[in-house]
Amino acid sequence: MSAILELEDVARAFPVRDALGRAKGAVRAVDGVSLSVPEGAVLAIVGESGCGKSTLGRVMLRLIEADRGAIRFMGDDLRALKPDALRRRRRDMQLIFQDPFASLDPRMTVEEAVAEPLRLHGIVPRAQERERVAELMARVGLRPEQARRWPHEFSGGQRQRIAIARALASQPRLIVGDEPVSALDVSVQAQVINLLQDLIREFRLTFVLISHDLGVVRHIADRVAVMYLGRIVEEGPTAQVFHAPRHPYTRALLAAVPGQGVKAVPLEGDVPSPIDPPSGCRFRTRCPFAEAICTEQAPPLEGGSHAAACHLQHRLPPAVPPAEHDAGGERLRRLQAFFTDRKTNNTGATT
Amino acid sequence: MAGWLLRRLGQIVPTLVILSFMVFGLQQLMPGDPAIILAGEERGDPVVLQQIREELRLDRPIWDQYLFWIGNVLQGDFGWSWRIRMPVSDLILEKLPVTAQLATMAFLIGVVIGVPAGILSATRRDTPTDWAANGVALFGISMPNFWLGIMMILLFSVELGWLPPSGYVPLWEDPVQSLATTIMPAFVLGTGVASVLMRHTRAAMLTALSQDYVRTARAKGLAEKVVVWKHALRNALIPVVTLGTIEFGRLLAGAVLTEQIFTIPGFGKLVVDAVFNRDYPVVQGVVLATALIFVLLSLVADLLYMAINPRLRQA
Structure with missing residues (x-):
């Protein structure tokens, strides 16, 4: 599979100012990330809050400018595109936000919001706009006659469906979902995940899922990238990362999920400040295996298809294999199965 | 919507009533006797002053003055200016x-x-x-x-x-x-x-x-x-x-x-x-x-x- 999106050493820092507006340093939210998103794959970016995953998601769509690095999307150097060319390119890359209450313009009806990309990018002739909006709404499980309503008349799950319809309208190749289900109730989460999975398959979408919910990630992602303090510490096929994590941080992260199985030493202390990250390996201050080299050198991300950024990755004691029991994922699968049966008639009323 | 509008209009009434109390009350705190100011040259004459006070109902208790005024206002009559002799x-x-x-x-x-x-x-x-x-x-x-x-x-x-x-x-x-x-x-x-x-x-x-x-x-x-x-x-x-x-x-x-x-x-x-x-x-x-x-x-x-x-x- 060829890569639809490739990042090379991408970084973005936000200046921090004191009360008088003097520069005090910078939060290095994304600090040298290289990542390749294969076409048609679901790639999950996981990590604790504040690790830079949302910033990364926006930088890769150039909604936030990167300070350095290269972003190649469908053959274009995204960072070099002129504003007009970039806006045309946006047709192919869309975004779904976490909070469906904030991501829809309160002064636009659903129809207007979904039709705007259609008109902007000339997807369908104007005469067919309404028809296409109805199709899109039906596709995400909403009743087309609800199109004239305002966003506030819908529940969270329905709004997220609207946001998905809106994202699909321009027929994108890539969608970045920034925690697309974490603001929703668990039962609604399962329905929306079902929907996303169906749509990804149906439209052959490439999907970048930004999430801290490992249960969801394990379920729908083909590949996982684990972020810590602005860097990717491990990246590989989902099954391998979950069953044989190679970075101590990934192990700790997996161990924190009940029923996820991997046993690891619990982490001590807090995430260091991204304004002044530790030298060498950023995880060393909390790593139970840290050695001298970890302070001196930043470990490169290496290991091919399943890579980790850890000097000791080949010398770590083996992770305790995960137990078969997998409570979080199991619950999600049960819910998903439950809603799959009635997917044909779950339009709206329950979400 | 119609109910809301009615309620909202209804709220205006007490606002204006309270306000009318305040305007009326605050005026009583103003220094100076309107009768003396209106009498002008004849301010020394108690008969004239008494006449003005009676005419303007200034000799009555304040509640009586208020009720007289607000009663007229409710009938659309805001009274006459004492000074300019105009409604x-x-x-x-x-x-x-x-x-x-x-x-x-x-x-x-x-x-x-x-x-x-x-x-x-x-x-x-x-x-x-x-x-x-x-x-x-x-x-x-x-x-x-x-x-x-x-x-x-x-x-x-x-x-x-x-x-x-x-x-x-x-x-x-x-x-x-x-x-x-x-x-x-x-x-x-x-x-x-x-x-x-x-x-x-x-x-x-x-x-x-x-x-x-x-x-x-x-x-x-x-x-x-x-x-x-x-x-x-x-x-x-x-x-x-x-x-x-x-x-x-x-x-x-x-x-x-x-x-x-x-x-x-x-x-x-x-x-x-x-x-x-x-x-x-x-x-x-x-x-x-x-x-x-x-x-x-x-x-x-x-x-x-x-x-x-x-x-x-x-x-």
Whole structure:
């Protein structure tokens, strides 16, 4: 599979100012990330809050400018595109936000919001706009006659469906979902995940899922990238990362999920400040295996298809294999199965 | 909706009743005896004073005076001016167009300067443009109207001789001269409105611009101009419209100092003159009329708020 999106050493820092507006340093939210998103794959970016995953998601769509690095999307150097060319390119890359209450313009009806990309990018002739909006709404499980309503008349799950319809309208190749289900109730989460999975398959979408919910990630992602303090510490096929994590941080992260199985030493202390990250390996201050080299050198991300950024990755004691029991994922699968049966008639009323 | 409107109109009544108590009560605290002022040369004659007091019912207990006045008001009779011998309602209707013209001009100046400045300031946050707009707005809020008025008269009337320093010509008599006499006071009043609107537009725009739906709009591939004008501004204007309506109400209530400086015969001047002359019926009538205008405008503000905010439309 060829890569639809490739990042090379991408970084973005936000200046921090004191009360008088003097520069005090910078939060290095994304600090040298290289990542390749294969076409048609679901790639999950996981990590604790504040690790830079949302910033990364926006930088890769150039909604936030990167300070350095290269972003190649469908053959274009995204960072070099002129504003007009970039806006045309946006047709192919869309975004779904976490909070469906904030991501829809309160002064636009659903129809207007979904039709705007259609008109902007000339997807369908104007005469067919309404028809296409109805199709899109039906596709995400909403009743087309609800199109004239305002966003506030819908529940969270329905709004997220609207946001998905809106994202699909321009027929994108890539969608970045920034925690697309974490603001929703668990039962609604399962329905929306079902929907996303169906749509990804149906439209052959490439999907970048930004999430801290490992249960969801394990379920729908083909590949996982684990972020810590602005860097990717491990990246590989989902099954391998979950069953044989190679970075101590990934192990700790997996161990924190009940029923996820991997046993690891619990982490001590807090995430260091991204304004002044530790030298060498950023995880060393909390790593139970840290050695001298970890302070001196930043470990490169290496290991091919399943890579980790850890000097000791080949010398770590083996992770305790995960137990078969997998409570979080199991619950999600049960819910998903439950809603799959009635997917044909779950339009709206329950979400 | 109809029920809401009725309830809302119903709330106006107690507001006005309480207000009428206050106007009536506060006048009693004013020093000076209206009878003595009205008697003029004959103020030494107790018979004349007694006559005036009886005629104006000043010899009765205050509750009796109040009930007599409010009873007439409820029948549409605001009484007669003690001083000018004219019905108070005629006086109000005579001055209202003057103040309305001044208020409308000041409001337009305020909106035309304030709203674009707020948008510009928000879209260029933390740039020299933003700092300059904020500085000017701070100046506009802090600067006393009478000082700015005097400075403008000195510059445009005394030094340059472009505009008349004071007076008023009605719009229907001589539109050009009318604008010439009102443009300075309107500008003086408008600067205050512009500053307030600028600050609020800026804040509302900054809030709107940081919303996810604005990011969504950018992600759709919309041009920045469309993002700002269509998505951010339409949402940011919701609170600004409400505020603007209230500001307009304040302008209509009359600008005492500004009208005094430019000798514009509007509400402000009317009420000040009436206070100095202890012309109680005029003070009461003008205050009540102003309050009514203000209360009705805040109702308009609420209606506008509902009209432009879909979230409240069927509430």
